[in-house]
Amino acid sequence: MMLPSSNTSGGGGGAAATEQCIVNDQMGPFIVLYVLVFVIGLPGNLLSLWTFIRSPRAEQQSTSVYLINLLAADLLLLLALPIKILKDLGGAPWSLMVFHCQASAVTIYISLYASIAFLAFIIIDRYLQDCHTVRSLRLQEVGFARLLSLVVWLLLLLIMVPNMALPIQHVQEQRYLSCSSLKIDISLHWHALTIFLCTALFVNASAAVLISSGLALKRLLGSRKDPELWVHARRVARSVTAVALAYILSFVPYHVVRTPYTLTQTKVITDCHTKRQLFLGKESTLLLSVLHLCFDPLLCFYLHSPFRQTLRQMFSCCRKQTFSDTEEQSAEEMMEPAASG
Template structure:
């Protein structure tokens, strides 16, 4: 009797099928869902305001490299906000099976395209801030808008070349389950390409990080060498503060994620097989992914600080709104007080 019971229990497997899919890693998504909803709720109004601000300031905008990189960063943010609700629905368990598969094949890929586009353009912005203080012939050429647009096209083309095959490569049928792991849908060739994609994107991140680090070091070196000239020291100090602040935000946002990303990919590829290790790596990946996606809420502040025309447009909007509110308040006061004044005058007469 006991032997029969043991044999039956040994044949029971969680949703998803065989032994290789028996480890469920994404059944503790509650806190992450709340965090992703907050990112969407805060990031969407800021990004829409940024779109409006750039459209309104387009005519008065001098086509500089900073403007080009900021616009491309905004495009990456919009793509992220478009794809994020699909991830939220999947993690929430409120999506249909077809929608969950759609997220794995399409919207999830768009999130990572947006993430690495943001990494590249933030790195370009940091380097550009350092170059603005150089005023050499070479730095001026690198700051031409045509060169910035060329770099932007190369970044988008490279990311699409790397990432789009993840949408097109074949997937396999999997048993319907509440806790779908996207890697369980991938055929062997698709899983290999996914692993290659992660390492190529990591290489892009390392190159971008090297550019950020070098720019920060050169800005600091310029500050140390400018003590003898008070004017140069003030200019260098301003550049160092700007570059260092952005570099620190870049590091806090993206470095933790990439520390966890490689071992998590090895777990997806079944190089790491221990279930408890897989669960810990997945939770680490989701925690650090939240930090990486949080930049979409902070980018509008970057647009406001770095783009003068955008800043002036937003200020005019809020000044106009404030003036309208004051006028409306004064009108209400007049409507309330006028009958009383007239009544007092009649009484006096």
């Protein structure tokens, strides 16, 4: 078995020492938590998407467009998550581990940054609902929201897909595969560029989130003398602040660790202990980011009234059907003794 950090010398005449550093041999707790996220997140997101499809006003609001795209990004991540779990177990077939590094890991990051963008759009849209200027109304048009969503997906695909297509090098089969070990120089350079571009996207989205949250709170404080305006401004500020806090807790820690971890992948940082610590930090904060899969269905319920109405109608129909079935069964049971008598 390969040790996490070992120095081995060749036999005979003092060959040069070689060092092997394994960073991903402590994935047990992460695997359990990822499985829980998958088991909780998949039913909630499928139910949310189905409810949106059944909703008669599913895409008549800009918020609806962003929420549907957010759910699509979540389902994309949920599809890729089982492959990551199998790879992290360390006993998956070699071809599946390589496939994860080339395809499913990239899919996870496409979904992650799509979620960041659409959550930012939702926060901005919630603030714009409190503004009634001509410009804000134009930004809230459904056509504009669809165009903006399409631009986000195309931009992420343009940045990320080359990571799938660039050539890889052949390495010896091993239990713990580090994806960066498969990359040749040009692949590593593009990977570093991808991280830089995605971090820039995150910084811009975070700036928009903070500005929108600040303006919503400012408008709330400025409407204290008008009771009707205060109620509306308080509702908007509360929703904006709640989503902004979830955004910050989910994605800021990951990006604090992401840049120094990338330096270990590009071989700028070579100390094994440092690499192991940064890898554990990256996996911990990535798990924190993935947790939004469990809370996004609640976000849909909280922010979108047609979604709530459709969901309540669905459950009320189910309760009525269950009640009628129970009545029929009870009537049949009461008729049986009378018939036998």
